[in-house]
Amino acid sequence: MSGHGPATDALPPAGLLRGERRAVARAISRIEQGAPDAAALTAALVPHLGRAHVIGITGAPGAGKSTLVHALLGELLARGQRIGVVAVDPSSPVTGGAVLGDRVRMGEHGAHPQVFIRSVASRGHPGGLSPTTRAIVDVLDAAGFDTVIVETVGAGQSEVEILRVADTRIVVCPPGLGDEVQASKAGILEIADLLVVSKADLPGAEATARDLREMLQLRTKPPAGAWKVPVLSVSAGAAPGRAAHQGLAALVEATLEHARHAGHGRRLHADARTAAASARVLRLAASDPFVAANGITCVRGGPGQAEVRMTLRPDHLNFNGTCHGGAIFTLADTAFGLAANSHGAVAAGIDAHITYQQAVGAGETLSAQAREVSRSRRLAVYRVDVTREDGRVVSSFTGTVYLNGEQHE
Ligand SMILES: Nc1nc2c(ncn2[C@@H]2O[C@H](COP(=O)(O)OP(=O)(O)OP(=O)(O)O)[C@@H](O)[C@H]2O)c(=O)[nH]1
Ligand SMILES: [Mg+2]
Structure with missing residues (x-):
């Protein structure tokens, strides 16, 4: 030895x-x-x-x-x-x-x-x-x-x-x-x-x-x-x-x-695809002014996957003093959009649905994790869980995109 x-x-x-x-x-x-x-x-x-x-x-x-x-x-x-x-x-x-x-x-x-x-x-x-x-x-x-x-x-x-x-x-x-x-x-x-x-x-x-x-x-x-x-x-x-x-x-x-x-060696090519999707998700997030304006950061991406985070600011709150539903939607929709575009094909949202389970306040950090549920030639469906730092689910989101066949690059 x-x-x-x-x-x-x-x-x-x-x-x-x-x-x-x-x-x-x-x-x-x-x-x-x-x-x-x-x-x-x-x-x-x-x-x-x-x-x-x-x-x-x-x-x-x-x-x-x-x-x-x-x-x-x-x-x-x-x-x-x-x-x-x-x-x-x-x-x-x-x-x-x-x-x-x-x-x-x-x-x-x-x-x-x-x-x-x-x-x-x-x-x-x-x-x-x-x-x-x-x-x-x-x-x-x-x-x-x-x-x-x-x-x-x-x-x-x-x-x-x-x-x-x-x-x-x-x-x-x-x-x-x-x-x-x-x-x-x-x-x-x-x-x-x-x-x-x-x-x-x-x-x-x-x-x-x-x-x-x-x-x-x-x-x-x-x-x-x-x-x-x-x-x-x-x-x-x-x-x-x-x-x-x-x-x-x-x-x-x-x-x-x-x-x-x-x-x-398909699994080895899959590694390369995963790396490319991850880089693409981070790149798309970094070039999105709306994401930046809301203080959202992308922490992870992959094929059909994305995770984003947002620390709630006072201007994310509603008249009840809790996080505005629109802010949570924004976070979930960001993860949805990034995951849907992770493959390199342009994906346009055509439907989204959200449920709200818990109120959250300023200072808390929320995470949204999107994953692909199904994907065919023209349509793909995503599920997003929005959670607090302790892992409790704040909101669940599902969304569908249309793939028109165009590529990002
Ligand atoms: N008649 C017949 N029975 C078979 C044949 N192949 C497997 N079996 C029987 O089907 C049963 C299950 O076979 P396994 O090969 O263990 O099935 P498995 O899919 O590996 O099962 P798990 O690992 O438990 O999911 C056994 O009793 C086998 O003897 C076949 O060609 N003909
Ligand atoms: Mg067996």
Whole structure:
């Protein structure tokens, strides 16, 4: 240990870059434990990223994701690949319970020397990816794994997050979904590069595949040359006596074809997009005379996001001596406008609605946090929470913008 100076700490361990299991496991543990040098380690990985094909697999609980991962492992191993698997909150592992090690978890392939499996808890991020998931994917990428598979239970936020991490996003739909699930499929369609109907040996699988194909046809026609989302039916039942595997080779082909189409390292481009959006939000805020006149400052921006603050002055008060509703609206509307324009496309507000929950007085600092709720080609919807310093919500705002297709720069 004594030989490790600050200079060597900035380099990833050589064993990790050679793909040595112990080094990989140690790096992941340091990241998971939030060790003091974890941030330096992830930063040092950056020059070694972008080679692996990252596949994200999401879908409802019990949809058959882990079974599919196991089957994919078999197919990819047969092609001579080294594969890393990150299972976020695995609630129903294919083999064995949570007490068993990660390698045992994925059945026979889990123990294969070319396979590295890690389970992570999503740790207080309900339905979301563990904040360390991205860093673990980076470790596996830097360690030279050809494919990194991330399995996560689809529930709102995680689907959005998997969009940022994965190059190829596979949404698994088991057969026989009821009407209420139909509605949520619309969101699923937006993020899927491949739609997989799992458990194709069960009744109803064909109907589900037909449903999904119909829903895809209802979407706005993708532009020429855009990726066409295929619907694939797969039976991957791992248990002995189950119907033989079916549709797996076609799934692997479609996955590789998508990788050729979309490339690897999408999450790295997403980083660049995030940085550009953040800079744009700060720039737009700084060039807005109305924002300056009201003493509003922008503290943070990102794709579809903005946070602004305002310390209430005496001239923000109304005749009751509390903050004027118009001042709160101004603050919320500023966050709304910045978030809506963060992508670089000109967004014009066409509707806004606000509720007031609490009175506030001069001297208090209010914060407004805007986030994108939905976005299509022409319309986007934002939600803004206005809070006091203690975090209590003062006001809730929703707004819709029209996108005319023009760009800011
Ligand atoms: N008949 C049939 N059953 C399957 C198939 N694939 C998975 N199953 C069963 O479906 C159940 C759930 O499978 P998993 O692979 O654990 O599903 P999951 O989506 O990973 O589940 P969670 O991680 O808990 O969200 C298990 O009982 C599997 O045996 C299949 O192709 N056919
Ligand atoms: Mg699972």
